[in-house]
Amino acid sequence: MFPYLKADENQISDIINNTTSCQVEQVLSSERPDFQGFLSLLSPVAADFLEAMRQKAQVNRLRHFGRTVSFYAPLYISNKCVNSCKYCDFNINHKFDRKDLSLDDIMLEAQALKSQGIDSLLLVAGEDPKGVTIEYLEATAKILKKLFSYISIEVAPLEESDYKRLFAAGIDGVTLYQETYNQPLYADLHPAGPKRDYMYRLSTHLRAGKAGMRNLGMGFLLGLYDWRLEAASLAAHSIYVRKHCWRSKIQYSFPRITPIEDQFEVPLPVNEKELEQLMLAFRITFPESDMTVSTRETAEFRNRIIQTCAANMSAGSKVTPGGYAIEADKDVGQFSLNDNRSVSEVKRDIESLDYEPVSKYWDKLFVCD
Numbered sequence: 001m002f003p004y005l006k007a008d009e010n011q012i013s014d015i016i017n018n019t020t021s022c023q024v025e026q027v028l029s030s031e032r033p034d035f036q037g038f039l040s041l042l043s044p045v046a047a048d049f050l051e052a053m054r055q056k057a058q059v060n061r062l063r064h065f066g067r068t069v070s071f072y073a074p075l076y077i078s079n080k081c082v083n084s085c086k087y088c089d090f091n092i093n094h095k096f097d098r099k100d101l102s103l104d105d106i107m108l109e110a111q112a113l114k115s116q117g118i119d120s121l122l123l124v125a126g127e128d129p130k131g132v133t134i135e136y137l138e139a140t141a142k143i144l145k146k147l148f149s150y151i152s153i154e155v156a157p158l159e160e161s162d163y164k165r166l167f168a169a170g171i172d173g174v175t176l177y178q179e180t181y182n183q184p185l186y187a188d189l190h191p192a193g194p195k196r197d198y199m200y201r202l203s204t205h206l207r208a209g210k211a212g213m214r215n216l217g218m219g220f221l222l223g224l225y226d227w228r229l230e231a232a233s234l235a236a237h238s239i240y241v242r243k244h245c246w247r248s249k250i251q252y253s254f255p256r257i258t259p260i261e262d263q264f265e266v267p268l269p270v271n272e273k274e275l276e277q278l279m280l281a282f283r284i285t286f287p288e289s290d291m292t293v294s295t296r297e298t299a300e301f302r303n304r305i306i307q308t309c310a311a312n313m314s315a316g317s318k319v320t321p322g323g324y325a326i327e328a329d330k331d332v333g334q335f336s337l338n339d340n341r342s343v344s345e346v347k348r349d350i351e352s353l354d355y356e357p358v359s360k361y362w363d364k365l366f367v368c369d
């Protein structure tokens with residue numbers, strides 16, 4: 001569990017598993033659930049209230065985000081990694097040709113994305129202390145900020161001083177998943193490499209928020225452990241981060257684990273109905289927080305969930321370095337995709353649902369903060 005929670009795993013489980021229908025109805029009729037109410041919405045009993053949860057979530061979603069859906073694309077700049085995460089195809093033990101993109105290559109990729117109408121970018125890299133240095137990230141941010149309104153990063157955890165440098169260079173957001181909040185499982189899944197340090201990872205959002213990052217992306221990998229307990233930890237973690245970094249916005253993601261190479265058997269798979277219940281519980285409890293839905297999910301699911309929960313989604317994603325402009329489709333990606341629509345197809349579908357696709361996620365008005 002999130003280590004600063006007063007309740008232990010057994011107590012949280014008891015609350016979730018002993019929730020009654022009457023309690024779920026009470027939570028759904030309240031203005032905003034407290035933490036205990038949130039746990040009720042995760043319960044097995046609440047799975048029978050999905051339609052009522054959808055309606056309540058949709059009210060929150062429309063109140064805080066209108067009918068807009070902002071979209072972005074990930075740009076993989078390196079698939080080199082010194083870590084050994086058992087569930088990831090980029091882990092150090094997996095032998096394949098790896099690369100990190102030169103600044104020229106990054107510019108080619110960026111121009112390909114720009115020509116598709118992408119204006120918000122998520123830079124993604126494995127943990128490679130020799131290749132993906134702070135200087136490399138800083139130089140990348142400086143060339144890309146001329147092309148994109150909003151750039152965030154999903155890279156290895158950094159020091160606060162590094163986040164300050166990147167913020168000054170044009171990075172506005174940091175996404176980092178704890179993967180699992182269960183510490184013994186975390187140790188087992190990360191047998192070697194710097195990522196073994198659970199507590200350093202856990203405090204990443206605090207360092208990024210203190211450095212000024214405006215958007216803090218949080219989540220866990222669905223399928224590694226009991227999703228209800230992980231959700232309780234994520235909610236507690238995000239409340240803790242918000243308390244300390246109140247000027248930053250929280251963005252939740254719920255990536256279901258989808259390995260490519262079948263080398264990892266997902267211990268506790270989460271089905272689509274459970275994923276929807278989880279997202280609805282977060283939208284109802286944290287109405288003002290942002291939420292994104294991954295291309296790991298099908299187009300049908302994504303089209304449905306943007307109407308009740310998520311106001312942000314990726315589009316036209318490639319998960320290999322060089323996947324947009326440089327021939328790289330034969331390379332190993334980080335995970336498999338279930339939505340292969342192009343950016344224009346995603347936009348068309350959003351419009352057909354009477355929602356408005358927005359490519360500009362963030363707009364800088366001032367030359368200084």
Ligand code: SF4
Nearest residue numbers: 081083085088091126
């Ligand atoms: S999950 Fe991240 S840190 Fe772990 S092996 Fe994959 S790329 Fe590396």
